[in-house]
Amino acid sequence: MSRSGRLLSLMEILRTRRRAVTAAQLAAELVVSERTIYRDVAELMAQGVPVEGGAGVGYVLKPGHFLPPLMFAREELEAIVLGLRYVDQRGDDVLRNASAAALAKIAAVLPPHAGPTLDVPLAMPGPPAASFPDNVVELSRLRAAIRAQRRLEIVYADAAGRSSRRVVWPVQIGFMDSARVLAAWCELRESFRTFRTDRILAATEGTRYPGRRAELMRGLHEHLALSVRGQTADKN
Structure with missing residues (x-):
């Protein structure tokens, strides 16, 4: 590998890591010596790439650096x-x-x-959905509540048209083949639930919910994984 190619690979490795990576780890991935890594990191820094760290500590690329x-x-x-x-x-x-x-x-x-x-890409997505149901509450309002980590008091209609009030902690919006859903922690059910956005009849933003959204997101994905495993076991 040429030095220019190695520098690009080094930046790519650092870009995909959230924690500091030691010179030994970088050297193993790129199949070079640690001394070469030290020289390459110094070259990146000299070119203005915002690499932080040092020998014995590891290196990390500052957030916000963009590779074209x-x-x-x-x-x-x-x-x-x-x-x-x-x-x-x-x-x-x-x-x-x-x-x-x-x-x-x-x-x-x-x-x-x-x-x-x-x-002329090699891959293509599946056939598009015919249409999506209209939303009473705009997705932009749901996005705003997710970003601000705010509770939402919603009026939600089930498949039979019966409505109920829920207080939820919005986590993510899911885009399915025929509908969009809001994934959230439901205070009433004390568990994660998904709500079709076209059945949310009203939404009022409330106070900030406790904890961090990243933690809720991990819990949501664990919940969904358990649900999938449970459905698979039932079929078997």
Whole structure:
């Protein structure tokens, strides 16, 4: 591997790690000596790349540093295009516009030989849903509550049209094939629940819920994983 290629690989490793990575770990991944890692890190710092750390402590890339798309491998770019096409099919207006803007930005900085990856990609998403039910409460309001970690008092209608009031801690919005759902901790059920957004008839933002959303998200995903395993066991 050339030095320039190794520097790009080094930045990519640091970009994907949230915690400091030691020179020994980096050397093992790149199959070089630790001395080479020290020299390469010094070169990155000299070029203005915001790498923090040192020998014996490890290195970390400061948050916010962006690697331009032209550094993506071909398969990585295929994955990005597939994801953006999926968002264009199933996302709401906000995400569809964001998807188009992101794709345009990527196309603007790609080298000419990468153009076919955008124009004639190898992968494609499945057929789009016919339509999604309209929402009474805009998804932007749900997003705002998620970001602010605020409780929501919602009026929710079940499949039979019966309505009830719930106080929930919103965690994520799910985009399914035929509906969108709000995943949240429900104070009434004392458990994680999903609510179809088109059945949320009203939503009032309340006080900040305790803890961190990242912790709730981990709990939600564990809950969903257990549910899937339970359904699989029932089928067996």
